[in-house]
Amino acid sequence: MLIAAALTATAAATPVAGLLAHRAAVRAGRARDLRIDTGRGVDESCFAPIGGLDQWLSIRGQDRANPVLLELHGGPGSSNAVLAHLSRAWERHVTLVRWDMRGTGKTLRRSGADGQGELTFDRLLKDAVEVIEHVRARLGVTRVVLLGCSFGSALGLRIARSRPDLVSAYVGADQKVFDGGRDTTDYHDLLERLDRAGKKKEAAAVRAAGPDQRAWSAEQFAHFNRFAAATDPYTFAAMKSVVTKSLWYSPLHSLPELGTFFRSFLVSAAVLPGTAALDDHADGTRFDVPFFLVQGARDLVNTPARARAFYDRVQAPAKSFTLIEEAGHFAAYRRPDLFLDLLRTTVLPALPATR
Template identity: 80%
Template sequence: MLSTMITAAAGACLAAPVAGLLVHRAVVRADRARRLRITGRHGIDERYFTRIGGLDQWISVRGEDRAHPVVVELHGGPGSSHSVLTHLSRDWERHVTLVRWDMRGTGKTLRRSGADGQGEMTFARLLADAAEVVEHVRERLGVRRVVLLGCSFGSALALRLARSRPDLVGAYVGTDQKIFDGGRDRADHDAVLDRLERAGKKKELAAVRAMGPDPRAWSAEQFGHFHRAAATTDPHTFAAMKSVVMKSLWYSPLHSLREIPVFFRSFLVSSAVLPGTAAFDDRADGTRFDVPFFVVQGACDLVNTPARARAFFDEVQAPVKEFTLIEDAGHFAAYRRPDLFLDVLRTRVLPTLGGDRQEA
């Protein structure tokens, strides 16, 4: 979903003399590696592959205290590994144990087995993998339930898992919340057409018009074209792609130079999932959740708009629910303002867990 906007941002970040870039990269990576160290005797810092859905998949587990609540994050894209964002969530790890997973078709999981070794690339397969990851985390860390954090495309997976498996989920948190409506609402399509017209991008405008407003008829390539148009005409999101994602990828101490092309390849491999989601309807699937329900959205997000997320949220029935806007942020709001997201996590989400770790 975000592959083309990331590619567009890449040139802007890497257009500098190569030698100088590499020297500066080495210095920054060393500093970030130092800041990421977890040295306390109660801490945990594990990165490993485990068998999920018949495939070796990569998982990271980090936190200052194993006794803290466990947050399992489902990244966006599909194909947008959040392991590159580890330095931005460093303060979160002082309050929770944060589990990241490179889904099949993504990042280190993709590099391990190659594009031809990823198996079935469907939403249903990713959802089954997500449930298996949570089961694995519960057993490995000795917890009964986890806080499930869904980001953008990952929020579509997390939403379904929280609805269907409250036995696994202590609380749901969606950010850059994705809501499917069965292709009925053409507001996003019309908004992109309007922004393209105002920007004078005639070629892109003609292409989006030719696709039509119904995503159920789009190919994977057309999904990519639409999301590129949506992102490049959204100044907040495009700025976040450069300052948050691309810089994080380039300076990540967890990723070698050889892994950078894999980051981009992940979107191409994972795009096969998108056409199968076009007919999804979150309201038809149900708005009742048996777990605390939180949405944290960028007020200026034009990719997954706060209005669409709020409209769904208003219909949700849950034991506790809360909707938070992060002002002056678009997509990637939680990573644009990780301090504000942490405040929501600490003051709103974690108290609903009852003050304990929900031991198995």
Template identity: 55%
Template sequence: MITALLIASAATLAAPVAGALGHRWLKQAAGARLMRIDAPTGIDEQGFVRIGGIEQWISVRGEHRDNPVVLEIHGGPGASNAIYGPLTRAWEKHFTIVRWDMRGTGKTLHRSGADHQGELSFARLYEDAVEVTHHIRTRLDVDRVVLVANSFGSTFGLRLARQYPNLYSAYVGTDQNINDAGRDDTAHLTLLTRLHAAGKHKELAALEEMGPDARTWTSEQHAAYAKIAATSDPLTFSTMKAVVMKSLWFSPLHSLRELGALGKGMKLSEQILPATAGFDDWADGTSFDLPFFIFQGDQDVLTPTDRAKRFFDDVQAPVKDFALIEDASHFASFRHPEQFLHLMLTKVRPLVTNQGQAAAK
């Protein structure tokens, strides 16, 4: 959803690169030291696994193998979470964090190139997610994992949680994306109002031409909408610059060539967006047979907080909870990783730990 904005921001960042490579190297080295796992009980594995017929990158990191396992489903599409490793290092003290670059994304794309990614569709990536889940359960010898999905990844996440409750000990959505087959145009109207007040006539005209029904948009229009929504909101835009782009540029896990693959992957993956615009999460079902959590930025304009809350209110689940991450728009868990971790520790970890203890008896 934020593909065009990331690419535009990357282009801006690239201008002073020649004089900044030394600084980048120092920051990368510091990040690598921070991410080092020395605990004898720990795990730090990064490499390629054959998923859906191609080699896909998977990282497994944590300080204790007995901790609950978290499988992340990243957003974008094509926006790898691997860049946030230094920001989320504290999570690995309490959870084993599994990060996966989907086909068409990051290291998976860089491995074999755009012509060897196979089918890039929502259905294909969904099947990959199921296969990754089974791989992790086998590799780590666990019955179920905590499913944490953010942004566009939460479109997959809801469907995985609904269809496969036996594979997941809990569902946690953040930057939760809720589809309603175009019934609610509140976010579109709010954005029009914001653009009008700011005097952004060019963006206003583009948005009016697109119309409110995302089901009629092209992949380019989906990307344009996200860019306009993000750049016109000060909190989202500041997060893009201070959190997302800095994490991208200083990532200790990525070479300069791999940074290029991240940008190419986000552009390549835009083609997935139109097929999901007609999804209807209410019609697909609000009943979940597993603990259900949404931890949302209190000011999210890309995946609106009020829509996520309305869906949550209709959810039926054995346990459910909704919490706001304060002073956050989109990318809430990465803007305030300490707030997100606190929610995971107080609301999710005790529950899934008790589940594991009960299963072992």
């Protein structure tokens, strides 16, 4: 994994004792910054029975009266809990709910790889609906704002389309759009980048897989995603400066849990072959909830052009498409200030008056 390699390089360049002492100091500072001590606030984390499996949830916010925003992380297997310090300012305006999906993070660590049950896209989709129902009951709200991040946006898109009774607005960040495998532009663009960089072994693996993702194995999906991120300079930079550092200094994660973070990608790759035939265009472009997309202008993983083509067909009560300049993948976390501005000025004003 690219993130693991970055951490290894950092560790090799610094004496272990000093590295751990610095980590402890930064984690303590971030823990203080994450503290919620207002009388109207909420800061809870627990394992909830979702889909027959104990799955980890975090609920944080400065004021329980604020709208509830449920985040669906990417990957699959890429827990956003490590990014908590970057979204701290969001929690003044929304109650932010995070969930480690089956096969991911604290949920994976709780039951182990063999205890994750069915690892399919359909199972994750059912789990997501159960999570919303759990959050509604726990916080006493009717609907939630749904934030889908990268792979999580594939789940979010389907819930927003089919269950507007549960969703007050949909926000897609690094939106993943499936088209049944018709468009192979991403495949050929990656091959071109690999050839240009002289990555012969990686290019050979991509050519051996072929352009039809419906025939790919979980391992081939995982390789493709890793190569795509590694050859996207803006995304690779964000992985080092945003994800890797956040993971290393997360006050919510112990050293053993860092290993679980990496294992999550391997375990969750089993989900990917079941996504190859998905077709968002065929499933419908009408949404009965406000619809917002946020993309990194330089994202080569989930390209803004593909997201924009889908967005242009969307019919919704309100919609907007926002590009974050000089950002690739992880755009909302590369510029959490700009994402918060979008929340405050565009998303939250579009919500219905009732909770």
